[in-house]
Amino acid sequence: MNIVLLLCVIILAGFEAEALYYDYSATIECLAHPQKPLYNGGIIENPELNDGLKAWIQVSEADVPVIAMVKTTKEYKFSGAIDAKPNCWSMLKGGFTADTTEVVELYFQSNTTSVEIWIDNISLQPFTEKEWSSHQEQTIEKARKRKVVFQALDEQGNPLQNASVNVTMNKLGFPFGSSINKNILSNNAYHYWFASRFTVTTFEDEMKWYTNEYAPGKENYFEADAMLRYAKKHGIFVRGHNVIWDDSRYQPNWVSALSPSQLNVAVQRRVNSIVQRYKGQLIGWDVVNENLHFSFFESKLGQDFSARMYNQVHNIDPRTTLFLNDYNTIEESRDGVSSPSRYIQKIRQIQSSNRQLPLAIGLESHFPSSPPNLPYMRASLDILRSAGFPIWITELDVASQPNQAGYFEQVLREAHSHPGIRGIVMWTAWSPHGCYRMCLTDNNFKNLPTGDVVDKLLKEWGKTTISTMTDKYGFLETSLFHGEYEVEISHPVKKNLTFTHKIQVLPKDESKKTRQFIKLSV
Template identity: 50%
Template sequence: MAPLWVSRFGDFTSKDGEFRAKMYSLDAILSSLRRYFFPDSLTRVELSIRAMGGHLGLSLRLYTTIIQQQLRQAFFFGSDVDTLFHFLPAVLVVALASYMCLEEPLKPQYGGGILINPQFNHGLKGWSRFGLAQIEERVSKGGNRFIVAHSRNQSDDSVSQKLYLYKDRLYTFSAWIQVSEGNVPVNAVFKTATGLTDAGTIIAKAGCWSMIKGGFTVDVSGPAELYFDSKYTKVDIWVDSVSLQPFTKAQWRAHQEESIQKVRKRKARFHALDTDGNSLPGAMLSVKQNKASFPLGCAINSNILNYAAYQNWFASRFAVTVFDNEMKWYSTEKSPGKEDYSVPDAMVAFAKRNGISVRGHTIHWDNPSEQPYWVNALSPDQLKVAAFRRLNSVVSRYAGQLIGWDINNENLHFSFYEDKFGQNATAAFFQRAHQLDPNKIMFMNEFNTIEYKGDSKASPAQYLEKLREIMAYPGNQGPTAIGLEGHFDVPNIPYMRSAIDILASAKLPIWLTEVDAAKDPKQAQYLEEILREGHAHPAVQGIIVWAGWSPGRCNKLCLTDDNFKNLPTGDVVDKLINEWKSSNVVGITDHNGFFEVPLFHGDYDVTITHPSKNTSMIQTMKVTPQSLEEETIYVKVYA
């Protein structure tokens, strides 16, 4: 099966599993990279690209594309350029790790970070056995050294290293894993004084190396021990290129801000001119943002139709929404054959009047407890007819009006439709939805993929595997996206980042679709941490908070009280809305008539005045994400 990212590039064709690509010159690649690196470092880039391309047998064009998209994520790690180049191959392979298995592992990120002997170049120094496993060093035909845990009887019989962890640090973890036979899940675990902390999971394979990537924090400082775990005790676990890198909270926040500057903003260079086309030094420019491009929204429910104060509070803040339950099957067809769309129709109309985009949630739901009561009496054949009648009805009714659809909610955790009429049920739903609303994005929407690293049903690897199956089904080549619900308890931000990194390898839009956090005294803090991490990640293209308002009650997350006065969580959202747009910018053009400023993506009014003029002129402009060819947007303004 073709990796997802291959199918997204027009230069690629597939024949009998062999991928061929149009070759591009190295000079073109290095030119594309110049805005990421210092010129004197480009030699090392060239060596890395050539080594990786030759090692995997892939074209330089593919690596150009991957580098262009993924190096923004590399800056998340806040490294200086030397460190960045040290782990450059691992950065590239983050884009490939979910799809490819390598003959030899790549070097560890951050040189291994705080771990001793991460590449096993010094035998078993720093490492010991965990449990009753036997461990030994081995050397591949290519001369690579690695460690093997064999003769395993318990799931945690493996290799380990002891270290010290700090509670005020955020840890990123990675390692390369192989097993002696089959394809089996392997976990990385840290044993601490307070219990066990999972750092990440991978489906390891025999015959090649796969990258496990994760992250975590600990509750208390103290000694810890890293080991690997797999319930498949008959397999030997091979380990190499292990890395554990700590960051302070200040460093983590700085990385987020650096990423925002790169992926959410763009430099605008204004050139003030008079009506004859002459430059105007000393002209005053006022730049006002009218609309932000990044979609930050909140869920609503039918109460929005009955409370004017709710309407005003909501419409003054949010650009996108989703309905709690009003568009679900059990709401629109409470009795068989008796459809009633009056409530969602009115909610869609409200959104349109206020310029608010709507996500369609949800066509179907794979949870057996979330079906209309009457479907349980249907035979499989009758259910199939009813299910596709529902799909045809709701998608046809709102086709072209919504920005996308959740197709079969939570189909990793549940399998109601698969159990009834086959494993391709979800894929068939996607196929029909693409036919009915071909230009809209179809989402696979799931929980616990970024929230909780211990849920093996919905791990990033499992998510991508299911998504590959869906997209390989005939007719499913239309717009597709990754929906991550984001129902957090206490957020594990390092794991959230690593999970999104892995999912981003699919090169599909990622949305956080139903974000909330534990009902806790620190709820506002948790919500802010989640929203900041999502907004800063280059792959995330929209966020919706799951906080529909209901009078007199608050389920898990509420932003306002019954008088529409913000709660602390609402203050967090307002703060970020204001922070993530450019405040009114005023500047004076230089002696050549130029003024330059970084601006958030979005729509702007630009007002220009000059001491020699008695009038001012207003122009509109749009700041879009930068292209590789044009980092700065150039704007001519006339006075």
């Protein structure tokens, strides 16, 4: 059996070069013929192996899964991974940050030797930090913003020339938020700090089984109900986290003693209870949480457990998106358990039982204390996006270390700028006893450096006021982030002429119009 492999490795390098575009294309499909190498091979010599093995060394046979590694004089740098399929071409896309200028060796390795690996059409493309930021800005202009044309008219329909216009965002269109916990119910400062910033949230523990059913048949939804009321009052969307958790360590303490038949009854009661209670009130359900890494219920109730649960939740709550939520998919994990290709295999396996399931990808994104591998993160998101499912960052944080805020900002920028990401939720619920891994404020709700990063990015993403003037025809054109705005118009001659309008800037509609036209009559 032969395994054949395509490779695209992206480098974020520290040297200057002519500006280069970034190619977001990726696939995990079986290909009858290899694609042409991205960037025509970039800096790889003989990328299509048209000149035999020139610049390449033939090594011993390997097996799937395949990992790409770059060997420097100091270390091995993980660059990407793929579960390569037999008898077709598979694309491996990954990347690494180059912090040295030297000759390095590119390796492909696996854990067995039962198959041959053939490699063809190899690309290795460097980008400077400036170019990397430019990619982000270009994507934001296309995916997160829209050109808006205003025309200000007086009450007779005549254009208002040289009218002053202030455009203030009231609500960000891109879903961005943080987890919360029951502490928000009794702390007004927490109330205000949170509601003035975020549009989406996830409850830390209050919707989990061990909280909701502390004893068989004894239910508690008091905190979850109250937190949902708070969110609705402030127009904050809520993700349902979670229906079932596949990790044996996080079950209600009475569950471990149940027989399989008793466990099945308990699971059915749990699913019916929580999903019926919050039906139609949430934007998503984490149905069987972390079931790439764990299989507590599959081991007791059958390998089709996850598919059955997704179908059951969908039958009860048919309009709510169902997430496969797991970790170590974009954080440069080397265990291979939830690599992008395996993640897609799992979600397609769930989908195979019912093509109508409204499935989505949930990426927990608990980054380690080391510098984030942004090229690998971007390449992984490219691969996940190729499957066609909505993608959310669901539990983002960065482990504590001296440059925590800096790494946090890098990850947030990369996530927000990627065209495949539909929303971001940080795992930063405040507690007087400390947060899970990362807090945004102190106990007096003064921003920590990480909170300053959030406020800076919110301002960059549109939470600010734009002041400008109309031309002689009453027009003005600007580029605005998707969201809800308040537009104030005043005129220098007509001193008493000041009006306020509320508008909404939407993503491009089905007609693909690049501009949104708004008439403001005063």
